[in-house]
Amino acid sequence: MYSQTVMDHFKNPRNVGEIHDADGVGEVGNPVCGDMMNIYIKVKDNRIDDIKFKTFGCGSAIAVSSMITEMAKGKTLEEAMKITNKDVAEALDGLPKNKLHCSNLGADALHAAIKNYLDRKAGKVVDLEKAREEHVKAPGGEGCYCPYCQKEVAEEAPFCLFCGTEIPHEHDH
Amino acid sequence: MGVIYLDHLSGTPLHPKVKEAMIHHINTVYGNPVSDHRMGQAASQALEKAREQVAALINAGDPTEIVFESGGTESVNHAIKGVAIGLREKGRHIITTNIEHKSVLNSLRTLRLLDYQVTSLDVDAHGLVDPAAVEKAITPDTILISIMLANNEIGTLEPIADIAKIAKKNKVLLHTDAVDAVGVIPVDVKSLGVDLLSLAANQFYGPPGVGALYIKKGTPVWPLLDGGMQENKKRAGTENLIGIVGLGMAAELAKQEMAERAPRLQALRDRLQEGLVARIPDIVINGHPTLRLPHLLSVSFKYIEGESLMLMLDDEGICVSTRSACASGSLRASHVLISTGLDFATAQGTLLFSLGRDNTEADVDKVIQVLPGIVQTLRDMSPLYKKEQAG
Numbered sequence: 121m122y123s124q125t126v127m128d129h130f131k132n133p134r135n136v137g138e139i140h141d142a143d144g145v146g147e148v149g150n151p152v153c154g155d156m157m158n159i160y161i162k163v164k165d166n167r168i169d170d171i172k173f174k175t176f177g178c179g180s181a182i183a184v185s186s187m188i189t190e191m192a193k194g195k196t197l198e199e200a201m202k203i204t205n206k207d208v209a210e211a212l213d214g215l216p217k218n219k220l221h222c223s224n225l226g227a228d229a230l231h232a233a234i235k236n237y238l239d240r241k242a243g244k245v246v247d248l249e250k251a252r253e254e255h256v257k258a259p260g261g262e263g264c265y266c267p268y269c270q271k272e273v274a275e276e277a278p279f280c281l282f283c284g285t286e287i288p289h290e291h292d293h
Numbered sequence: 294m295g296v297i298y299l300d301h302l303s304g305t306p307l308h309p310k311v312k313e314a315m316i317h318h319i320n321t322v323y324g325n326p327v328s329d330h331r332m333g334q335a336a337s338q339a340l341e342k343a344r345e346q347v348a349a350l351i352n353a354g355d356p357t358e359i360v361f362e363s364g365g366t367e368s369v370n371h372a373i374k375g376v377a378i379g380l381r382e383k384g385r386h387i388i389t390t391n392i393e394h395k396s397v398l399n400s401l402r403t404l405r406l407l408d409y410q411v412t413s414l415d416v417d418a419h420g421l422v423d424p425a426a427v428e429k430a431i432t433p434d435t436i437l438i439s440i441m442l443a444n445n446e447i448g449t450l451e452p453i454a455d456i457a458k459i460a461k462k463n464k465v466l467l468h469t470d471a472v473d474a475v476g477v478i479p480v481d482v483k484s485l486g487v488d489l490l491s492l493a494a495n496q497f498y499g500p501p502g503v504g505a506l507y508i509k510k511g512t513p514v515w516p517l518l519d520g521g522m523q524e525n526k527k528r529a530g531t532e533n534l535i536g537i538v539g540l541g542m543a544a545e546l547a548k549q550e551m552a553e554r555a556p557r558l559q560a561l562r563d564r565l566q567e568g569l570v571a572r573i574p575d576i577v578i579n580g581h582p583t584l585r586l587p588h589l590l591s592v593s594f595k596y597i598e599g600e601s602l603m604l605m606l607d608d609e610g611i612c613v614s615t616r617s618a619c620a621s622g623s624l625r626a627s628h629v630l631i632s633t634g635l636d637f638a639t640a641q642g643t644l645l646f647s648l649g650r651d652n653t654e655a656d657v658d659k660v661i662q663v664l665p666g667i668v669q670t671l672r673d674m675s676p677l678y679k680k681e682q683a684g
Contacts, residue, residue, distance in 0.1 A: 127604075130604065154626075155598075158676040174676040175675070176641075178598050178601055
């Protein structure tokens with residue numbers, strides 16, 4: 121079900137860990153959704169000098185985290201901001217269709233880390249611990265969403281009314 | 294690499310004698326049981342022999358109470374929708390629980406669209422349903438109670454005999470989804486007192502794609518498949534006779550070997566559970582401590598996600614199931630684990646081990662040996678773990 125590239129990054133993830141004196145930290149997702157990603161960056165001369173990740177999630181979430189750190193390392197902040205989730209999925213030789221939404225959060229996490237760095241630089245005080253706490257405990261939303269087109273669908277719907285795709289087993293939360 | 298298969302709830306390998314019986318049948322019988330010539334009669338005899346073998350396994354009074362189906366899912370659909378149609382003039386209310394298999398939940402979803410009402414009961418932290426709550430839910434409109442004998446995710450054994458007494462007293466039919474119990478533990482339809490019971494061959498070393506529905510004599514069940522006269526007019530369509538022969542032989546073997554199989558599997562399961570509890574901190578054993586299927590172990594590993602665990606075990610040649618939202622196409626945390634009160638994040642880190650007759654102590658010991666390292670690798674990668682350790 122996963123490409124060889126995904127399995128390689130899953131089994132041998134690059135840049136795992138955290139940077140204690142990080143210049144920027146980004147966190148997206150939450151365990152209720154199934155995946156949660158933290159990205160830590162060190163910035164030097166407007167470039168991403170070092171980057172590490174910590175992720176709670178499935179095989180594709182870990183592979184995505186590993187891949188985004190490889191893609192972002194050494195890039196200027198402007199270049200890094202241009203990396204999309206789609207780019208990451210393509211670099212991994214594709215992800216299963218139903219994982220494109222839930223675990224493909226790498227670019228979002230990277231952009232959050234860059235934004236956090238820019239906020240700090242601008243003198244904004246961001247209480248990360250507090251923000252993270254609230255995020256983890258968020259209920260994950262009450263509605264049910266199509267994993268393919270992200271539109272809200274009825275509870276227990278066997279297929280999405282909007283894009284017509286069958287929703288496998290259950291719906292996304 | 295040798296494969297250690299610990300996913301028998303997803304499907305068992307064929308028992309060698311089942312394989313033998315099926316091959317013999319393929320080589321010798323190809324008639325249709327409805328034909329009156331000699332080859333048709335040979336087929337008919339094979340069909341009726343299998344019916345007797347299945348009836349004997351669950352102690353049905355009469356083999357005609359066994360209807361062959363295409364598996365557990367069809368059997369459950371037939372029981373629930375068949376009673377709903379059969380008793381549509383009597384009432385439109387059905388009682389079930391929050392932890393049933395998808396075949397029950399989704400059969401009832403369809404019936405809701407047709408204006409049937411469904412009451413779905415809560416379970417306790419061990420996954421047990423309270424018979425008193427069942428009785429309380431019965432209304433004059435209630436036609437059917439459908440509650441599983443053994444849960445397919447946590448293995449908890451429900452008090453079906455007690456619920457049967459309540460059903461009988463209130464003149465309500467009782468169906469039990471016994472797919473994960475039949476062939477594994479002794480199941481006796483008479484001592485349970487059920488009207489309908491679903492079973493599937495691939496839970497006890499028979500082939501996939503074949504199962505049966507026990508329908509107690511006189512129970513008004515409408516056919517799900519309309520057509521010819523097969524299965525005493527209860528299930529039309531030419532029978533999957535090769536599969537049915539396999540089911541029959543698997544049933545006979547299960548009856549013969551159960552007294553040896555079940556305690557051996559339970560000892561292996563307990564060894565696995567004790568080994569994991571001793572070596573891995575922050576885990577939760579799901580299901581009832583004693584009222585549980587002997588071959589099943591559901592474990593939640595905190596701070597990490599089940600699909601990653603499953604993939605890493607697969608890399609070691611160990612096949613297990615996970616109940617995380619991310620796995621197997623399902624994108625939602627297990628409704629069973631959430632119903633027992635597990636929080637979403639912990640439910641995500643759940644593995645389901647189900648043992649079978651080919652497993653050995655060495656298989657179990659391999660899991661106990663490799664899993665702690667895998668869990669630690671994933672925890673070291675998890676932002677949730679760091680927080681817990683710090684806080």
